Amino acid sequence: MAATTPPGQPTSIPFYRDTRVIAILVQVAFALVAIGTFWFLYSTMMDGLRRANLLPSFAFLRQPAGFPISESPIPYDPSRTYGYAFLVGILNTLRVAGVGIVLATLLGITLGIARLSNNWLLRNIATVYVEIVRNVPLLLQLFFWYAMSQAFPRVQEAISVGGLLFLHNRGVTIAWPHANADVGAWVPWLWAGLLAGVGFYIARRIQFVRRDRPGVALPWALLIAGAIALLGFVVTRLVAGQWPVTLEIPELQRFGFSGGITLTTNFAALLFGLVIYTATFIGEIVRSGIQAVNKGQREAARALGLSNAQTLRLVIFPQALRIIIPPLTSQYLNLTKNSSLAVAIGFPDLFAVAGTTLNQTGQAVPVIMMVMASYLSISLLTSLLMNWYNKRMQLVER
Numbered sequence: 001m002a003a004t005t006p007p008g009q010p011t012s013i014p015f016y017r018d019t020r021v022i023a024i025l026v027q028v029a030f031a032l033v034a035i036g037t038f039w040f041l042y043s044t045m046m047d048g049l050r051r052a053n054l055l056p057s058f059a060f061l062r063q064p065a066g067f068p069i070s071e072s073p074i075p076y077d078p079s080r081t082y083g084y085a086f087l088v089g090i091l092n093t094l095r096v097a098g099v100g101i102v103l104a105t106l107l108g109i110t111l112g113i114a115r116l117s118n119n120w121l122l123r124n125i126a127t128v129y130v131e132i133v134r135n136v137p138l139l140l141q142l143f144f145w146y147a148m149s150q151a152f153p154r155v156q157e158a159i160s161v162g163g164l165l166f167l168h169n170r171g172v173t174i175a176w177p178h179a180n181a182d183v184g185a186w187v188p189w190l191w192a193g194l195l196a197g198v199g200f201y202i203a204r205r206i207q208f209v210r211r212d213r214p215g216v217a218l219p220w221a222l223l224i225a226g227a228i229a230l231l232g233f234v235v236t237r238l239v240a241g242q243w244p245v246t247l248e249i250p251e252l253q254r255f256g257f258s259g260g261i262t263l264t265t266n267f268a269a270l271l272f273g274l275v276i277y278t279a280t281f282i283g284e285i286v287r288s289g290i291q292a293v294n295k296g297q298r299e300a301a302r303a304l305g306l307s308n309a310q311t312l313r314l315v316i317f318p319q320a321l322r323i324i325i326p327p328l329t330s331q332y333l334n335l336t337k338n339s340s341l342a343v344a345i346g347f348p349d350l351f352a353v354a355g356t357t358l359n360q361t362g363q364a365v366p367v368i369m370m371v372m373a374s375y376l377s378i379s380l381l382t383s384l385l386m387n388w389y390n391k392r393m394q395l396v397e398r
Contacts, residue, residue: 189235
């Protein structure tokens with residue numbers, strides 16, 4: 001008589017039919033295949049580099065670069081090392097990305113609000129701008145702006161905008177703050193304003209937590225810091241007889257402008273292209289975020305007697321930020337990575353400097369690894385800051 005399993009006794013499942021065991025085995029097999037594939041590719045690459053006498057090494061970073069860089073925020077000459085030249089490329093990328101993010105955000109918010117305006121002309125101008133610019137490849141737009149910058153008149157016939165900005169075929173010259181000899185007397189006032197603003201902000205936040213009520217502390221903290229800095233600015237003027245910082249107006253000399261700051265045509269074309277292109281996507285993000293806020297919020301604000309501008313600034317936009325910030329982070333990352341197209345118009349950003357370094361040293365693997373690590377670090381830092389801000393803006397349920 002065949003043996004039967006007693007009632008209530010669990011049936012033993014063979015290991016080859018156990019889904020948990022099968023899942024573990026499949027993952028182990030996949031890991032082994034991935035490791036084997038990586039090792040095969042690595043071994044093949046190293047064999048090829050060894051035969052070409054180009055084994056990866058970072059020793060070239062200490063060697064003189066020997067090539068010029070047309071634009072650098074820090075002093076540079078060809079006698080500097082490859083590592084120093086690489087640093088110049090990173091700083092150029094950070095410079096165009098930082099300024100581009102700020103300007104693209106301001107223009108994008110303006111576009112998003114204009115797309116929802118009750119003014120027919122303003123709304124349609126914004127719509128046409130967005131639909132045209134975002135559907136034209138960015139590289140083509142960079143070429144267009146670079147060609148436009150080359151079409152500006154020569155320096156002696158520069159186009160003046162309010163006497164503070166001049167457009168010419170060498171770039172864009174702008175009036176710029178200049179620190180005078182007595183700026184050191186103003187620095188303690190700046191530190192005092194910063195400490196007072198931070199102290200006020202922390203104290204108010206603690207007060208709000210203890211009272212278990214919401215409140216706004218940052219605008220008042222900034223106002224206090226600014227008031228102290230302004231007071232120090234005036235006191236320094238009265239004591240020293242001159243302002244610690246003055247606006248340096250460019251003056252046309254025989255061979256060019258003296259004073260102010262000049263942005264090269266390459267930098268200006270890259271910045272204009274990135275800002276104008278990225279702003280269209282930011283504008284659509286802002287528009288969709290505002291439209292996502294319940295219309296009852298607007299009606300309630302109007303019932304309280306708030307104007308359209310007050311309703312947007314105090315009620316609608318703060319709520320829309322919770323929807324806007326996550327996709328906005330992606331656009332910031334895209335702008336930073338799209339700056340690598342600068343190589344097409346001759347701006348010496350990180351990618352362009354790395355390409356020259358690779359061509360001269362032949363160290364493809366180390367150079368590409370450094371470029372990837374640099375862009376990855378910038379992107380992760382941007383994401384970290386935006387995620388922190390997004391977390392602060394989220395609603396906290398009680």
